[in-house]
Amino acid sequence: MRFITLLIISLLLVIVFGCEDKTQLLFNQPAHFPNLLxxxxxxxxxxxxxxxxRLFGDKNLSIDSTIMCSSCHKAHLALADSLSISPGVYxxxxxxxSPSLINAAYAPLINRDGGVxxxxxxALIPIEDHNEMGISILKLSKRLIQDQSYVDAFGEAFGRGPDGFTIPRALASYVRSLVDASTPYDKxxxxxxxxxxxxxxxxxxxxxxxxxxCSSCHSGPLLTxxxxxxxxxxxxxxxxxxALISLREDDVGKFRIPSLRNVALTAPYMHDGSLATLDDVIAxxxxxxxxxKNKSHLLKGFSLSADQHLDLLAFLEALTSERDFTKS
Ligand code: HEC
Ligand code: HEC
Structure with missing residues (x-):
């Protein structure tokens, strides 16, 4: 009886609010992950x-319509890229x-230096960055308003058109949908x-x-x-x-510890993509x-037998998601 009442109430809610899509997505929070705020x-x-x-895969987000977010964050590479440095416009x-965006929604500070x-x-950063998409958010908003299907989709999602508020928030919502715990390690x-x-x-x-x-820095279920x-x-x-953000000398050469999830797909490695393979990283x-002077005291060096090296690699490879991100 209680169940049926609840069902009727939910159906009514869908009828009343459904069209404006104000309903919170039933977010699949992995039980062993921290709460996503x-x-x-x-x-x-x-x-x-x-x-x-849709925006993420649209080249119109760049000044000369050649670069989309997914030019640098490729779905088959866990939303990362195989180049050390991915080219932007021109x-x-x-x-x-380019880092992987799987579980990027959990980062308390965005980017490798925490600058956002x-x-x-x-999303305003890559859109406006001279080296990435090179277009002002105003110009982009005007461009998207020309396309009625975008105006409709923004209206349904936000109750207003494409602008400096809604464009980055739609993109952030997509990034939040990339929360994933489908690796053998999770099982x-x-x-x-x-x-x-x-x-x-x-x-x-x-x-x-x-x-x-490794786990002192790459800690917990997110491996960071x-x-x-x-x-x-x-x-x-x-x-x-x-140090570019904090202006502190003792932060020189410090980068946000990356998650190691999907690391087998995200070569090359480090902030500048300077290490080509996981073998190089282990070495x-x-x-x-x-x-x-700022190097962590945890890095003391060690020696592994050839078998142990392969064992460590096998663990890193077990951090690959089974979910196929090329399909939505
Ligand atoms: C030209 C390549 C390029 C394009 C285009 C690009 N990105 Fe990125 N993205 C990067 C790089 C490089 C970084 C790391 C920046 C840093 O750490 O300073 C990054 C970082 C990010 C991050 C932060 C990840 C984290 O863990 O902190 C997000 C989220 C992101 N990009 C989303 C997007 C979205 C959305 C778009 C499209 C609007 C986009 N990117 C377009 C290269 C690109
Ligand atoms: C003192 C903290 C610390 C320890 C200990 C540590 N790491 Fe890292 N790790 C980092 C930081 C910081 C980065 C990013 C550096 C950069 O961006 O240049 C990183 C990057 C990596 C990357 C590259 C990830 C990517 O997507 O580019 C891998 C792989 C990695 N570490 C594996 C390991 C392994 C395996 C161990 C143990 C042998 C280990 N780390 C120990 C802090 C640490």
Whole structure:
């Protein structure tokens, strides 16, 4: 009886509010993940996600209509890119490697240096950046208003047209839909111990060991604490990382610790894409890295047998999502 009453109430709610899509998306929060905080002024709805996905793959978001978000964040590469530096409009190059956007919604500060405070405004950066899409948000809004199907879709999702408020919030909603816990490692954490091969289980053990200390930084279910650290890539950093934002000398060469989810798909590695393979990454950590006054004391170097090296690789490979991001 109670159930039927609830059902009738929900149906009425859908009839009353359904058309404006004010209903909160039934967000599939993985039980072992932290709570994803969604801003009150931008509730997550399927219409926003769909609109964001359409914008994400639209070249009209760049000044010369050649570059879309997915030019640099490719669905078959966990929303990252295989180039060290992805070209933007007119072949212009920025300075950093395109990161994966899977679970990017969890980052408390956006970008590798934490320079953007909110995901809801993040998209304004690549849209307006001279080296990325190179178009002002005003010009882009005027462009999208020419297309009635966009005007309708924005109206249904936000109750207003495409503008500097709604465009980045639609894109942020799409990024929030990329929360994912479909890796063999997640099944393992859920109790299915045989979803990791014996080699990957030994690799996990190494990953968590005091000697390698990977899990001190790449910690928890997201494989990152989101802190900023210097992992000894250079003695002299061309990109000062976190220090560009904080202006503190002790932040030089510190970058946000990346999640290692889907790391087998996101080569090349590090903020500048300077390490080509996971073998190179392991060799880097085994060496202890370059000396730098800000280098974390956790990087002491270690030595692995050839088998242990393969075990660690097997664990990193078990962090690949089974969900196919090329399909929405
Ligand atoms: C020319 C390549 C390029 C294009 C085009 C591009 N991005 Fe990016 N994206 C990057 C790079 C490089 C970074 C890292 C920037 C940094 O750390 O300073 C990044 C970072 C991000 C982040 C932050 C990820 C995190 O973990 O902090 C998000 C979200 C994102 N991009 C979404 C988008 C959206 C949405 C668009 C389209 C409006 C877009 N990108 C277009 C290259 C690109
Ligand atoms: C002191 C903290 C710290 C420790 C310990 C650490 N890392 Fe990292 N790791 C980082 C930071 C910071 C970056 C990003 C550096 C950059 O962007 O240049 C990173 C980057 C990476 C990347 C590249 C990811 C990408 O998408 O580009 C991989 C892979 C990686 N680490 C694996 C490991 C493994 C395996 C271990 C253990 C052997 C380990 N890390 C230990 C902090 C750490």
């Amino acid at each position: 969604i801003p009150e002024n931008n509730p997550l709805t399927q219409k926003k996600v769909d609109l964001g996905e 072949g212009r190059l920025g300075e950093r490697n 405070a909110k995901l809801d405004i993040q 393992y954490l859920g109790g299915q111990k045989d979803s990791l091969s014996p080699a990957a289980q030994r690799g996990l053990h190494l990953f968590n060991s005091e000697e390698l200390a 604490s989101f802190e900023f650290e210097n992992n000894g890539l250079y003695t002299d950093y061309a990109d000062r990382g976190r 880097h950590y085994a060496s202890g890295g370059q000396s730098h």
